[in-house]
Structures are given as C-alpha cells and as structure tokens.
C-alpha cells in the first residue's frame with residue numbers, strides 16, 4: 001500500500017479526519033473508550049483497530065448506519081445515469097448507445113463507477129475523509145513486476161493474476177460509460193482525465209473493492225444471496241439478480257484487518273452494520289475480522305498479504321496433463337503391457353476431454369475444521385484424500401485406454417477396485433514428485449528463507465505461497481505412500497487367500 005510511505009503526521013492526520021467524520025455521522029457509534037485506529041505500518045498492515053482496554057465478549061465496538069456505506073443505492077451517481085444502474089433494464093440484452101447500459105454492468109463494475117465518480121468529486125463527495133485514507137497502491141500480484149511474479153515459481157497463482165482481463169473489462173464497461181457521460185463525471189471547470197489516467201484510476205478502485213468491499217447481505221438472508229426468505233421480499237439494499245448481491249464500501253468496518261483466527265464479526269442489520277466481539281479481548285490485542293478459509297495464494301491475490309495462520313488452508317493445483325503423462329509412462333515401462341501408439345494416445349486424450357465432467361486440473365487440499373464460534377482455530381488440519389473427481393477421471397482414462405487396446409495393467413485395474421486405487425495412487429505420487437520439481441527452489445530452501453527472514457516484502461509473500469504449495473505436495477505424497485502400503489498388504493492377503501501365508505502369519 002502506498003500509505004506505507006506517507007509521513008507519520010500525514011498518516012495520523014488522515015486517521016484523525018476519518019475518525020472525526022465517522023463519529024459525526026447520524027446513527028454511527030464508536031467505542032473510543034475501548035478501541036482506537038492505529039498505525040500498523042511497521043508490520044506492513046496499514047491501519048488497524050487495537051483494543052485500548054480489556055473488552056468483554058459480545059460488545060458492540062462500532063455501528064455503521066447503512067446510509068454511510070458507499071454503494072449504488074447511496075451515491076448520487078445512480079440518479080444521474082439511471083439507465084446504467086438499471087440491472088433489469090429494457091430486455092437486458094443490449095449495450096445501447098455505447099453507454100454500457102443494463103446488460104453490461106454488475107455490482108462490481110457499478111461500484112467502480114461509483115468510486116471513480118465520488119473520487120473525482122473531491123470535497124463535494126460526502127465520503128471525502130474516508131476516500132482520503134483508502135490506499136492508492138496495492139501489493140496484490142496484479143501490480144507486481146515480471147521479476148516479482150517469477151518468485152511465485154510454479155504456483156498456479158501466476159496464471160490467475162488477470163491483468164489483461166481487467167484492462168478489457170475497464171475499457172468496455174468503465175471507460176465507455178464515463179466517456180458517454182462526460183459532463184456527469186467531469187462537470188464544467190473540473191480537470192479532465194486521459195484514458196490512461198482513467199484506466200489507472202479504475203484499476204485502483206477495482207483493487208480497493210477487492211480488498212475492502214462487503215457483500216451487503218442481511219443477517220436473515222441465505223448466505224450472501226440477499227434473498228431474505230421468500231425469494232421476493234428484497235429491500236433496496238439488495239440487488240440480487242443472478243446472485244449479484246450489492247457490493248458496498250463500509251467505512252470503519254474495513255479498517256479492521258483480518259486473519260484465519262479472529263475475534264470480531266460484522267453483523268448486517270436492517271439499518272446498520274455492527275462490529276461485535278466474539279470473545280473476551282485483552283487490551284493491546286488487535287481487533288480482527290475474518291475473510292474466510294482462504295489459502296495464502298488467494299489471500300495474496302485478493303488482499304495483497306499472507307499470514308502464517310492461513311497456511312493451514314493452502315492448496316496446490318495439479319494439472320491433469322501431468323497425471324495422464326505419468327500413467328502413460330507406467331504403461332510403457334510395465335512388463336507385458338501393450339504400448340499405445342502416438343495416434344491412439346491422442347484419441348484417448350480426446351475421448352477423456354469429451355466427458356462432460358472433464359477437469360483440466362485438480363486442487364489438493366487438507367481437511368480443516370471450521371474456526372469455533374469465538375473465532376479460534378481448533379482441530380486437525382491434515383491431508384486425507386485425493387480429490388474424488390480425480391479418481392473418477394482416472395477411471396474414465398483407463399476405460400479410454402482399454403478401448404485403444406492399452407494392455408494388461410489397465411485391464412486389471414479396471415476389473416479390480418483395489419488394483420485401480422493402487423495404480424491411481426502410484427500415478428498420483430509420480431505426478432506430485434514431478435509437480436514439486438516444477439518449482440525452482442525446494443521446500444527446504446524456502447523453509448530456510450522464511451526461517452532466516454531473508455525474503456521480505458513481495459518476495460517474502462511469494463515464498464510463503466510457494467512453500468505452502470510444496471508442503472501440501474509433500475503431505476499428499478506421504479499420505480498416498482501410507483495408503484499404498486496398506487493397500488499392498490491388503491492385495492497380498494487377498495491374493496494368497498484366507499489359507500495363504502498371510503493367514504498363517506496371523507495365526508502364529
């Protein structure tokens with residue numbers, strides 16, 4: 001965040017103006033006897049809210065009246081360009097007059113437009129003191145240089161940055177609307193922005209929304225769907241068309257930092273949102289919200305940071321190509337197995353990809369228990385199974401190979417569930433080893449980098465992400481080997497039968 005480089009007095013001034021503005025809002029409350037907004041830049045956490053006294057569970061720390069939220073329902077922009085905001089408009093299928101109307105917008109793009117509009121208004125915006133303390137630069141990979149991105153090594157995160165898609169979305173849905181309504185965004189006398197400047201501003205607002213905005217659901221709604229029960233009775237805060245709940249910027253609630261272990265919850269009431277403590281909090285502790293059971297890679301992609309506690313939710317993606325290639329190797333190296341010609345193998349691959357459930361890659365993850373009702377992490381976090389969809393796709397592959405005359409190994413695996421599981425696990429272990437080698441550094445190298453604090457900033461975050469992935473790869477291999485040992489024993493006993501050596505051994 002660029003605020004990292006603001007001089008301390010300017011930073012403190014921004015905090016002060018914001019806190020004063022917030023507490024003067026009709027309906028807002030803030031327990032300044034219990035909490036305060038602090039400068040946490042030394043630990044790269046921007047602003048955060050810290051307990052200044054011991055706080056009991058179930059205490060309301062602050063209240064945000066809904067009229068203080070920035071969203072489509074509160075910004076004056078909606079009345080100025082109503083057609084753009086009419087998500088159900090006309091027939092919902094046209095982009096009339098190039099103004100990005102109805103069909104092309106969603107809650108995300110509308111909030112970008114709203115934030116750009118309010119930002120350009122400057123002092124005329126009712127949210128000026130709040131907008132002033134929002135970040136202007138981000139640590140999300142979208143803004144990393146190629147050298148910084150290369151530190152992610154073989155992480156799938158590198159392919160999910162989506163800069164080009166974001167540029168395209170901004171050009172077609174944001175710039176087009178702003179240009180079609182020039183006088184609304186740039187009233188006479190106000191300075192114009194070039195397309196390049198607007199593109200940059202839209203990126204900044206899009207990233208702010210990603211890291212700060214809330215889905216404006218009601219507590220009595222189903223998840224975040226905005227449907228408060230009967231499917232029809234929706235209040236004006238909820239625009240839920242095809243699951244598109246209204247997004248909004250919630251001042252003060254978004255001053256809370258977050259972690260996998262947390263102590264406070266934002267409740268969404270009819271007229272206001274409230275921050276309520278989930279357990280007793282000691283003076284000096286940080287008030288923490290929860291963004292969900294996110295792997296560090298996803299935390300980095302959306303919010304631009306990582307934490308050790310989120311490591312338990314880390315995942316790693318393994319491509320199907322890798323699994324397929326390892327099976328091919330096993331078939332080709334197996335004694336007595338028929339070798340498949342290159343043409344046959346191409347047909348096999350095509351056939352598997354025709355399956356309606358075909359998946360390009362599989363996510364390997366641990367089984368985790370949810371945090372308890374007080375926000376504490378409890379219970380096990382361990383790797384317990386390969387994805388079921390992978391096992392199913394593996395069977396589809398075996399069938400396709402059998403059709404192509406793929407030999408004994410495949411035929412046996414199709415006939416016997418245990419042999420199939422064994423082959424699948426062997427192939428998975430092979431694939432996980434190859435997947436691990438796709439990273440430039442080893443798990444041990446990354447452990448050392450983290451243990452000695454030698455990787456900091458963006459590089460440090462990249463190391464946390466790639467190390468988390470390697471840890472899953474190792475844990476998955478260890479688990480699969482354990483399963484293979486048990487399976488080998490079972491298969492051995494099965495092949496000798498009850499009277500065979502295994503049965504005799506048991507009787508001794």
Ligand SMILES: C[S@@+](CC[C@H](N)C(=O)[O-])C[C@H]1O[C@@H](n2cnc3c(N)ncnc32)[C@H](O)[C@@H]1O
Nearest residue numbers: 044045046047211212254255256257258303305
């Ligand atoms: C909703 S804001 C929280 C307030 C923010 N710290 C600020 O100064 O405006 C979310 C952003 O705060 C930062 N953040 C949140 N939780 C954090 C944590 N546990 N450690 C470091 N940074 C954190 C990240 O930059 C994230 O994108």
